[in-house]
Amino acid sequence: MLEAIMNRRSVRAYTNAPVPDEMVQDILESGRWAPSGSNIQPWLFCVVKDGTRLKNIAAFSPGMMSVPPLAIIICTDKELAFERAGAFGRDELSVMDASMAAENMMIAATALGLGICVLKSFNADGIARILKTPEHIRPEFILTVGFPEKNPPAPKKKALADIVFKSETITRVPISPNPFALAATEGMPKSLPRQPEKPRTTAQTPKPIKETVTTMGISK
Numbered sequence: 001m002l003e004a005i006m007n008r009r010s011v012r013a014y015t016n017a018p019v020p021d022e023m024v025q026d027i028l029e030s031g032r033w034a035p036s037g038s039n040i041q042p043w044l045f046c047v048v049k050d051g052t053r054l055k056n057i058a059a060f061s062p063g064m065m066s067v068p069p070l071a072i073i074i075c076t077d078k079e080l081a082f083e084r085a086g087a088f089g090r091d092e093l094s095v096m097d098a099s100m101a102a103e104n105m106m107i108a109a110t111a112l113g114l115g116i117c118v119l120k121s122f123n124a125d126g127i128a129r130i131l132k133t134p135e136h137i138r139p140e141f142i143l144t145v146g147f148p149e150k151n152p153p154a155p156k157k158k159a160l161a162d163i164v165f166k167s168e169t170i171t172r173v174p175i176s177p178n179p180f181a182l183a184a185t186e187g188m189p190k191s192l193p194r195q196p197e198k199p200r201t202t203a204q205t206p207k208p209i210k211e212t213v214t215t216m217g218i219s220k
């Protein structure tokens with residue numbers, strides 16, 4: 001599993017070979033099993049194989065570097081997300097859910113020997129028109145899928161030591177110095193004094209989700 005996670009690259013050039021249906025099925029299945037806030041599962045996966053439609057999608061997607069043999073558009077049902085979790089569900093949870101599904105699909109595709117890339121740089125209204133989706137179904141991500149023409153080298157990833165913090169003190173200074181952190185913390189103390197936690201007033205105590213949803217006048 002770790003191997004597929006680490007081998008996944010954003011592949012932007014594909015051969016013309018079609019993606020076998022069983023592989024597409026496995027990718028979709030892996031998206032279906034992604035975690036989902038309040039288990040709303042507001043996602044819809046639209047598979048596009050038709051060459052003309054793919055070209056039209058590419059025309060509305062500046063972030064798409066070449067026309068792939070297949071695209072999966074991850075959409076979310078904003079009406080369902082709002083019904084179940086209000087504006088937070090519609091504006092935040094649904095996008096997070098789509099991201100979770102996208103990552104599952106990318107790992108699955110990599111494990112199957114396919115190349116895949118997630119895109120956000122596209123005109124969502126244009127894509128919705130091409131897919132003929134109703135108003136409340138919004139395209140969140142496009143996944144381009146195919147057999148890689150070439151496997152790109154791994155881009156530079158930050159070292160763990162530069163992004164993991166000592167949780168017992170929660171300082172803003174990383175364990176080992178890195179250029180970004182040094183620039184951001186220049187002139188700052190090496191560790192920030194921990195603020196004593198103020199007791200929460202009743203008004204600040206988070207309400208259980210069910211209560212919040214009821215307050216918004218939503219029955220579910």
Ligand SMILES: Cc1cc2nc3c(=O)[nH]c(=O)nc-3n(C[C@H](O)[C@H](O)[C@H](O)COP(=O)(O)O)c2cc1C
Nearest residue numbers: 008009010012063064065117118119120121122155
């Ligand atoms: C939210 C998000 C949006 C992205 N949008 C695009 C895009 O529009 N076009 C593109 O070519 N790559 C896109 N990428 C891929 C990133 O450029 C890529 O993940 C990054 O350069 C790291 O490379 P790696 O995926 O090979 O590790 C996106 C990635 C994420 C997570």
